[in-house]
Amino acid sequence: MRIAVLNKDRCKPKECNYLCYRICPRVKTGKETIIIDEKTKKPVIIEDLCSGCGICVKKCPFNSIVIINLPEEIGEPIHQYGVNGFRLYNLPTPRHGVVGIIGQNGVGKTTVMKILSGELKPNLCQGDWDKIVEHFRGREIQNYLEKLANNEIRAVHKPQYIDSIPKYVKGTVRDVLRDRDEVGNFDEIINEIGLENSLNKNINELSGGELQKLAISACLLRDADVYLLDEPSSYLDVRERLNLARVIRNIRDKFIFVVEHDLIVLDYLSDYIHVIFGTPGAYGIVSSIKSVRVGINEYLSGFLRSENIRFRDEIKFEVREAKGKEERKITLKYPKFEKSYDGFRLHAEEGCIRIGITGILGPNATGKTTFIKILAGVEKPDNKIDIKARISYKRQYIKPRNIIVRNLNLRDEFIRKFNIEHLLDRNLMDLSGGELQRVAIAECLSRDADIYLLDEPSAYLDVEERLRLAKLLRKFSTDNEKSLLVVDHDILLIDYLSDELMVFSGKSGICGNASRQLDMREGMNLFLREMDVTFRRDPETGRPRANKPNSVKDREQKKSGKYYYI
Ligand code: ADP
Ligand code: ADP
Ligand code: MG
Numbered sequence: 001m002r003i004a005v006l007n008k009d010r011c012k013p014k015e016c017n018y019l020c021y022r023i024c025p026r027v028k029t030g031k032e033t034i035i036i037d038e039k040t041k042k043p044v045i046i047e048d049l050c051s052g053c054g055i056c057v058k059k060c061p062f063n064s065i066v067i068i069n070l071p072e073e074i075g076e077p078i079h080q081y082g083v084n085g086f087r088l089y090n091l092p093t094p095r096h097g098v099v100g101i102i103g104q105n106g107v108g109k110t111t112v113m114k115i116l117s118g119e120l121k122p123n124l125c126q127g128d129w130d131k132i133v134e135h136f137r138g139r140e141i142q143n144y145l146e147k148l149a150n151n152e153i154r155a156v157h158k159p160q161y162i163d164s165i166p167k168y169v170k171g172t173v174r175d176v177l178r179d180r181d182e183v184g185n186f187d188e189i190i191n192e193i194g195l196e197n198s199l200n201k202n203i204n205e206l207s208g209g210e211l212q213k214l215a216i217s218a219c220l221l222r223d224a225d226v227y228l229l230d231e232p233s234s235y236l237d238v239r240e241r242l243n244l245a246r247v248i249r250n251i252r253d254k255f256i257f258v259v260e261h262d263l264i265v266l267d268y269l270s271d272y273i274h275v276i277f278g279t280p281g282a283y284g285i286v287s288s289i290k291s292v293r294v295g296i297n298e299y300l301s302g303f304l305r306s307e308n309i310r311f312r313d314e315i316k317f318e319v320r321e322a323k324g325k326e327e328r329k330i331t332l333k334y335p336k337f338e339k340s341y342d343g344f345r346l347h348a349e350e351g352c353i354r355i356g357i358t359g360i361l362g363p364n365a366t367g368k369t370t371f372i373k374i375l376a377g378v379e380k381p382d383n384k385i386d387i388k389a390r391i392s393y394k395r396q397y398i399k400p401r402n403i404i405v406r407n408l409n410l411r412d413e414f415i416r417k418f419n420i421e422h423l424l425d426r427n428l429m430d431l432s433g434g435e436l437q438r439v440a441i442a443e444c445l446s447r448d449a450d451i452y453l454l455d456e457p458s459a460y461l462d463v464e465e466r467l468r469l470a471k472l473l474r475k476f477s478t479d480n481e482k483s484l485l486v487v488d489h490d491i492l493l494i495d496y497l498s499d500e501l502m503v504f505s506g507k508s509g510i511c512g513n514a515s516r517q518l519d520m521r522e523g524m525n526l527f528l529r530e531m532d533v534t535f536r537r538d539p540e541t542g543r544p545r546a547n548k549p550n551s552v553k554d555r556e557q558k559k560s561g562k563y564y565y566i
Contacts, residue, residue, distance in 0.1 A: 001070045002052050004045035005282040006084040010064035011042055018043060020056035020065060037083075044083055063422050066282045074285050076135070077124040079111060087124075090286035091115065091136075092274045094144040094226075098248060098256045100270030100292065102263075102299055105434055105462040106280030109259045110160055113228045116257055117157040118148045144255070148226075153255075155226035158219040160259070162211050162234075166204040173206070173214055174199040182223040192247045193217050194240055208235035209364050216244065226255040233262045234459070237364040237489050239531050245269035246549065261463040264491050267296055268546040275299050277311040297541055299463075315467045319542035323499050325519075328354035331450045331483045332389040337381040339370055346370050348381075348514035351502070353389075353451060353483050357473065358517055359494035360487040361527050362504025367512030368487045369396050371504075372453045375485070389483075392449035396456045396487075398440045400428035407446045408439075417472060418442055419465075433460030441469070445476055451483045452476075458490045470496045495524070495544050503527045524564035534558055536565045 018036065020043050026033035033049040034056070036042070045056075050067065057065045075090040088108040092099055094116075101109055114120035122132055129149040136142035147153040169176055173195060177186065190196055193213045198206065206214065212235045219227060229248070233241045245268045248256060260266040266273075273295025278284035288306050290298065298304050302312040332353040339346045346367035362368050373379040376393040395402065405424060408415070415421050420438050423431060431439065437460045444452060454473075458466045470493050477484050485502075488494055494501075501523025506512035518526065528535060534547045534557040544565075547554035557563060 001072060001074075002047055002050060003068050003070060003087060003283060004047050004050055004084055005066040005068075005086065006043065006045065007062075007064040007066075007281060008040070008042055008085075010062040011060075012062055013041060013043065016061050019059055019061065020045075023055055023059055025053060025055065026051055066279060068279060068282055070283070079115065079120070079122040080124055086111075086281060087283045088112065088115075088122075088286075089278075089283065091141050092257065092286055093140050093272075093289040094255045094257075095140070095272055095289070096253055096255065097271035098258060098269055099272045099274060099289070100266045100295070101257060101259045101274050101276060102261075102266060102296070102463060103276030103278075103284065104280050104464050105432075106284075107276045107278045108284030108286075109276055110230055111284070112276070112286065113157060113230050113257065113259060116144075116148075116226070117155040117228050119157065153225040154223075155228060155255075156219045156222045156224040157228040158215050158230060158232060160230040162215045163208075165211055165215060166206070169203055171203060172199065173201055173203065173210075176203060176214070177217055177221060180218050180221045183221060186221065189217055189220055189247070192243060193220075194243060207364070209237065209240065212236055213240070220247065220251070224254070226257070227251065229256070229258045231259055231261065233260060233265050233489075238361065238491060238527075239363055241265045241489065242268070242531055242533055242546070261458075261461070261466065262490050262492070263296060263463060264544065264546055267292055268548075270295075273299070275304060277304070277309075293538070296543075297538065300467075300541055300543070315464070317496070317541045317543050319537065323356055325354065325500075328356045328499065329481075330354050332375075332387065334375075334385055334387065335383075337374070337383050337385050339367070339374060339379065339381045341370075344510060344512070346512045346514065348374075349516045351514075351516045353485070353517070354500075355477070355481050355483055356499035357477050357484045357486060357497045358500050358502055359498030359523075360485060360502045360504065361489075361491075361494060361523075362512070363506075363508050365508040365512075366504040366506045367514065368504050369455055370512075371514050372455050372485065372487060375451070376453055389450040390448070391451050391453060392444050392447040393453045394440050394444035394455060394457065396459075398436055400431075400436065403428055403436075403440055403443050405439075405443070407443050414445070414472065414476075415442065417468060434462065434465065437461055438465065449482070451485065454484065454486045456487055456489070458488050458493055466490060466493055469493070473497055492544060501527070503530075505530060521564060521566060525561070528563035529561075534563045534565075 021034045024034050031049055034043050034045055037044050057067055078088045080087045088111050103109055115122055133146045195213050198210050216232050245265055248269050270292045273290050273292050275287040276284045287304050301314045303310045334351055336350040337348050374381050376391050418438055420442055423435050441457050500517045500519055503515045503523055503526050504512055534554050535544045536553055538545050
């Protein structure tokens, strides 16, 4: 079976004058393998006639065609976004408890969530609910879809994108959430999610994290049978992510589906896992349902055992001894310093940056970005400090105008591995969040400097891009003997990357304290004790896993003070 997908945004027939049509060998022999749609004026590739030669794929100047030969047994076609559009195969299995969904960007996770919430009617089963339900006869999903169609179950959905909420929701946090409180556990949810100090704020003055917590609370306050949370951890710090996971785990006897790219959070909150694999933008296949540990390990290994499918190479997670201090030369020493804004004060202990990677962990609004800006020379501390090292800085909030594309002179390998080559001709303003993030990181690393400062590089990246980023940063630091400082809330990324840690603490929005550089064990122990969570390592892959609260391991490790397990 062959599928042909055209990215209609990229395709510009006016500029290439239908090159795909003109060079197609089948068209030349008189077969209508490619026709021109009268309305859209875009080419349409007829899959049944296409020979799969791949010439149009190679020649298209805009990289807008994908042609893929699929194995026969991939599953049930569910939905397709129009002719030559993205296709989804199979649906997840609804189970009481938390079903986690993992996969790259563009493989159909949001599409699945929209189908499960009833917002999108799958069209490859003729778009008729009776037929759709019939199609899945005898499976758990049949019962689910049937009830959804008959309004016997109610689904609520936290969408992936929350930035536009202030455009259509007005008022204070309290008023907006009170309106949605159907279960009567307002105070409980607000306290657990951590919105109690934001209740009087107006929606249009919320930070990204507050907006995310508002959207999640608005969903959980509803009396529903199904809760669908699409990427709930974006903009949240580690404590907020863990609290969120605990709140979700405490919901009983409901169907809960969560799409998440933070592997520690996904692992911690899920009872089951579905992997979605395929080619981004072209097709996605939902795997069978798996236990959490097996699902995440198979995802990392790139091989699904019950399907007997390899969908990519293994992502290895070798646990590496962090390099000791003595082995790493010093690139910068700085004295202790202070920085105060109206209402906020940062105190940084004196520190010493060495070759290698320093991970930076800490709650939102405790001054991490302020600290980075001071090292970068973008902000001045209250007491003058002297920074002699050459610095390259990637901001948390990326402005396309700060990216200088001609700086991108990285060795080819880097560009290839980070998958940005095809982005370089596009207008920076048109890139998605993840694409812009990748370009900004690459540009930062392209500059010649002694110290590289990366503020929240995992934001908008999917799980695979995060793992690739982790490997690339390590290689960059080792090969070039540079210092990197990385602020991030993805503990797996920080754990994998770091030779040492800085931990920020304090009262969000009021005061912050930056520790000196700590070794991994000391830093992680300090941070995790503060978060009240213990970690073990998965014996098969070496990846860190959060212990379930009050489990035997959790209690043992807390008692012996070993929050972080090496
Ligand atoms: P994910 O959530 O895994 O990133 P999505 O389900 O959002 O993936 O999208 C899967 C693919 O379907 C993407 O290539 C996207 O461009 C395409 N797509 C999503 N919504 C539409 C739509 N309304 N019309 C056409 N294509 C769409
Ligand atoms: P983090 O990166 O840890 O989330 P930031 O360094 O961005 O924290 O911010 C710390 C605190 O300082 C926040 O309360 C923020 O509102 C405040 N702040 C940051 N920059 C400014 C500024 N230019 N003027 C006034 N307050 C600021
Ligand atoms: Mg910040």
